[in-house]
Each structure stands twice: as structure tokens, then as C-alpha cells.
Amino acid sequence: MGKIFYIMGKSSSGKDTIYSRIMQDEELHLNKIILYTTRPMREGEESGREYHFVDEKVFQKFREQGRIIESRTYHTVYGPWIYFTADDGQINLEEDDYLGIGTLESYEGMKKYYGEEKLCPLYIEVEDGERLKRAIRREEQQQIPKYEEMCRRFLADAEDFSEEKLEDAGIWKRFDNKELGNCIKEIKNCIQKLQ
Structure with a gap:
């Protein structure tokens, strides 16, 4: 039976870089979960790699079909951006392990959909001052x-990842991303023990 290892952390905690490096580690045999978003593509991104970049019509179609696993809408300075995970056939926990990335809210949605025993949270931490420097x-x-959007995200993270919410979600194991190489080694060891 497979598991979903789910990377979370505040903005600019390095979670995208960590996700990418862990995905490239062939020893772990992890499959990628690609989320969907209606936000515009950033420079250097590619649809189907970081996210499936779609419009709101695609989201509504999945919702009408009852295939939304979890979704979040962020009211940004550029208008609403929706992020969601769809039951689109890419996850088969009978056979494989997966690596996902998202927010605490999306983790809770995945846990509700697949069951707590299938989800393994990997929470990345970075001191706030360092995170702000990285974001800039x-x-x-x-x-x-x-x-403006960077500042909105930074401030929203304080509430979205409050200690109370982390505790309620059962997030007890944390990985300090002070030094990227050491953080990745710690996460890899954790995944291997749980596989």
C-alpha cells in the first residue's frame, strides 16, 4: 500500500526546491502529484510540470463531476486564484508512493479524502527574517x-500556518531548512523509514 508524502511550509521556505530535489532522487521511487491552479504562470514555469495551469471553467467542470479532492481560493491583489487537487487518475495508492506539495489546508483535504494513514506530512521551516529576504x-x-502579492502571501502565512493549526493537523515533525543539503538528507531519511 502506498503513501503520499506531503511537503508544506510557508512561502519562501524552500519547499519547491526541496520538492524538486526529492522528486529527482531515484532511490525513493516517488511519483509526482501535479496540482491545478488558475493563477498565471510565473517565468520559467511550464504547465504540467509545476502545476496544470487552467482557467476557472476547468475547475468548475471538475467540481460538477465531483472530482475535486481539495481546493483553496486566494483573494490576491490580482483577483482570485484557485489551487486544487483533482481526482484525475494520477494517484494509485494500491501500487505507488507519491510526493505532493501544498498548504496545510490542502493537506487536510488530502487526508480527509485518502485517510490519515496514507498521508505523511513533511513540514519545512525557515526563520521569518530569512524567509522574507528569500522572498524579495x-x-x-x-x-x-x-x-504586493509577495507581502500578502507572507502575512497570510502567519495565520495559515499558526502553531494552533499545525497542532490541530497533527504536524509534529518539522524540518529546518537553514542549510538545504542537510534538510534534504533529513527528509530523505524520514521517507525511507516510512516506506
Whole structure:
């Protein structure tokens, strides 16, 4: 029976980089879960790789078919952006292990849909001052930086990943991403023990 290892963390905690490196580790034999979003593609992203970039009509169609596993809508400075996981045939827990990435809210939705025994949370932490510096550096590299949205996300994370919510979700194991290589080794060891 397979498991879903689910990476979470506040914005600019390094979760996308960690996700990418763990996915590339062939020893772990993990399959990718690709989420859907209605947000615009960032520079360097590709549909079907980071996310399935779709419009709201696609989301509504999945919802009408009863195939939404979990969804979240963020009211950004650019309008609402929907992120969701769809039951689209890409997950087969009878045979495989998977690596997912998302928010605490999406983790709770996945846990409700697949069962707590199938989900293994991997929570990434970085000190807030360092996270803010990383967020600014990342935004500076965009052709059109979206600093307002970066600030909104940063502030929203304090509530979305509050200690109370983490505790309620049963998130007890945390990985400090002070040094990327060590953090990845810790996560890999954790995954191997649980496989």
C-alpha cells in the first residue's frame, strides 16, 4: 500500500526546491502529484510540470463531476486564484508512493479524502527574517515583480500556518531548512523509514 508524502511550509521556505530535489532522487521511487491552479504562470514555469495551469471553467467542470479532492481560493491583489487537487487518475495508492506539495489546508483535504494513514506530512521551516529576504530575492528575479502579492502571501502565512493549526493537523515533525543539503538528507531519511 502506498503513501503520499506531503511537503508544506510557508512561502519562501524552500519547499519547491526541496520538492524538486526529492522528486529527482531515484532511490525513493516517488511519483509526482501535479496540482491545478488558475493563477498565471510565473517565468520559467511550464504547465504540467509545476502545476496544470487552467482557467476557472476547468475547475468548475471538475467540481460538477465531483472530482475535486481539495481546493483553496486566494483573494490576491490580482483577483482570485484557485489551487486544487483533482481526482484525475494520477494517484494509485494500491501500487505507488507519491510526493505532493501544498498548504496545510490542502493537506487536510488530502487526508480527509485518502485517510490519515496514507498521508505523511513533511513540514519545512525557515526563520521569518530569512524567509522574507528569500522572498524579495526571488521576486527581484521576475520580469515584472509582484511585491504586493509577495507581502500578502507572507502575512497570510502567519495565520495559515499558526502553531494552533499545525497542532490541530497533527504536524509534529518539522524540518529546518537553514542549510538545504542537510534538510534534504533529513527528509530523505524520514521517507525511507516510512516506506
